[in-house]
Amino acid sequence: MSSRVKNDAKEEEASAAAREVSLEAKIRHELIRSGERERLKRLLRDKLTECGWRDDVKQRCREYIQQRGRDNVTADDVVRHVRPQGRAAVPDSVKADLLMQIKSFMVQL
Numbered sequence: 811m812s813s814r815v816k817n818d819a820k821e822e823e824a825s826a827a828a829r830e831v832s833l834e835a836k837i838r839h840e841l842i843r844s845g846e847r848e849r850l851k852r853l854l855r856d857k858l859t860e861c862g863w864r865d866d867v868k869q870r871c872r873e874y875i876q877q878r879g880r881d882n883v884t885a886d887d888v889v890r891h892v893r894p895q896g897r898a899a900v901p902d903s904v905k906a907d908l909l910m911q912i913k914s915f916m917v918q919l
Contacts, residue, residue: 841915
C-alpha cells in the first residue's frame, strides 16, 4: 500500500472521528438544553433505587471500608474498588429502559 493511500485512509479516519465527536457534542448540548439530561438522571436514580442497586453499592462500600480500616482508605480508593462492581451490577432491564428513552429523544431531534 502506498504512503498516499495510507495517508488518505488516516485522513478519512480522522475526519470520521471528528464528525462523531461533533455529533456527540450536539446531542449532549440538546440533552442539556432541553432538560432531558436531568430527567434521564432522575429516572436512572429512581430505577436504581427501586431495584436495590443503590443499597447494594452502599453495602459494598461499607464492606470495603471495614476491610481496609476507616483510617486507611480514601474516598478515591473506595470509588476505584467499587465502581467496576457497581457498573457490572446495573440490571440489564435498567440499561435497556434508559437506552430506549435516549433513542426516543434522539428520534425527536
